[in-house]
Amino acid sequence: MSRRAPAAECAALVLLLLLGTACGSRLPESDFENRSTPTQQGGTSPIRVGIITSATSPVGGSTFTGPRDGAKAYFERLDTRGGIGGRPVEVRLCDDGGSGVGNNECVHRLLDEDKVVALVATTSLDYAGAPRVSHARVPDIGGQPIGPAYDTYPHLYGIYGSLAPRNGRTGWDGKLYGGTEVYRYFKRAQGARTAAVVSYNQSASAAYARLVTQGLKAEGYKVVTEQVDFALPNFRAAAADVKEQGADLVFDALDTHGNAQLCKAMDDIGAKVIAKVTNVQNWASTVPEDYKDSPRCRNALWATGSSRNFEDTGDPAVREFRDATKGLSAHSQWQLEGWAAAKWFTDAAKSCARTGVTRACVDDFMNRGEPYTAGGLLVPVTYERLPEPPKTRRTCLSVARWEDDEGWVSQGDMNTTCFEVPQLSYRP
Known part of the structure; x- marks a missing residue:
């Protein structure tokens, strides 16, 4: 069984651009040089993750917040159950405002100042900071592919998977499928x-x-x-x-x-x-x-x-999501996918018991080559690097x-x- 290609989802999401256009230029690459950033969060200190959301973007305040809310709910419930190996997960949020400048600023703060071990459930109108995230080898797990970043750069893992080479060039010769x-x-x-x-x-x-x-x-x-x-x-x-x-x-x-x-x-x-x-x-x-x-x-x-449909409460994984988010005024499929992204990171972090929760260890888990379902919430997600697109x-x-x-x-x-x-x- 194969994973559904992400291209159709990505193409549909480009319609969000109809209501507004993100603006701004990238900050100089020199502003993002990775100096003495620790790659391990050890001891009993919290495990710090970042969530970037275009919460106040030109297309409306609630358009992009579903994945963030789902991921937050997962981590909050996780912490009430002892966290990861007894360590709580500390979530650092950043609203990039839907602009490239704001996105780069969020990346800079979360990676270099907050020193997060990973990004989770990224949902950005203009993911201008994606090259910096990839260059720093920070795993970005379960992001929504609003643009082509997740089919372009290594260390970025969109919620729908990818078969593209991800060598810095989008798809295959600039084409997605x-x-x-x-x-x-x-x-x-x-x-x-x-x-x-x-x-x-x-x-x-x-x-x-x-x-x-x-x-x-x-x-x-x-x-x-x-x-x-x-x-x-x-x-x-x-x-x-x-x-x-x-x-x-x-x-x-x-x-x-x-x-x-x-x-x-x-x-x-x-x-x-x-x-x-x-x-x-x-x-x-x-x-x-x-x-x-x-x-x-x-x-x-x-x-x-x-x-899996967020209304399928007969499924235990969906029921857990709905129970944890019952305080929300509305529910959505994007919230469930944000919850799945947070579970994905958690499973990756739990695999690091021997080495400690490091960026490299989490990235290794993401690169195992095994399909991932988030306990049955996702159609099996795969990451491969095919030299040619499948027909x-x-x-x-x-x-x-x-x-x-x-x-x-x-x-x-x-x-x-x-x-x-x-x-x-x-x-x-």
Whole structure:
């Protein structure tokens, strides 16, 4: 069984750029020289980790905080149970503000001043400090691949794995690859044949729409493309054409607000589809509020990802996550993935009982070459360095559907919902 390729997730997350643009330049590399940084945290002192989040980014205050909140909850529960070998985990947070300058400042503070042994659940709009993290050989574990950093640099381990060489150049000759498993699933499991792709007339949105269209056509779909004006979108006209063309599925390259407006327009004109498909970023308990004006479309929402549905409380690992986060006002798939990232670091640190918890030891655990599941929360994550990209790959996915009376309802088991699919290239 193979790990789902991260490229599709990465491409979807680029849509966060629609609402704002991170700005700033990198700080001089000389500011980040690694002088006398200890590589071991020993004795009974706390084990210090860092979490970088674009908590106050231009795209909104709550957009990136899910992984941070999940990781914090894991470490808090871990400490109540004795920490790692009797040592508590001390979490140092840094908000980079969504800018490259802010990200470099966070990296500088956490690595050189706070001397963290690792970064965990990084979620940054502009991961400008990634080269510095890699140069310092500080493992970055379970970060969200909003940009291509996790398919570019060694010592960085995104939550979705990577097969790329990671030698300082992105992917293979600047290209990343993603599979068509999502489109294959809806074709086989739901009988879909016609798909609409709705995007803005904006570069990032249009580029992602082209990638989705490419994948759909590779799976034999008839594809209907709809583009709306970014400043003055006419979602009603797009919804009317979706209805006229008889689309079974709707994919989008829109932000959350645009999704809600599209859904409302679809309800208003009576467009019925098998599925309005969204991604892991929008897999959250806030659906009733986000889509309050479109009950029919809301109940046609489907989400796909690579981690176990946070609503699957019958699973003991999910139940533990939900119990530890019951004080949160809402729950999301990104929170669960942040929790999984913290568990990943913890398992790595526990493997260092003989040598002490060092950056090198934690990094060695990450480079074992063995799939990792965080106790069954993740589809097995793998890291390899393939000299050439695979032409096809067996990929598995987690699928859930929203139902007002039940919330997100899983559709089959993520470890058996697998397909051998082609890998299509794109430039990030």
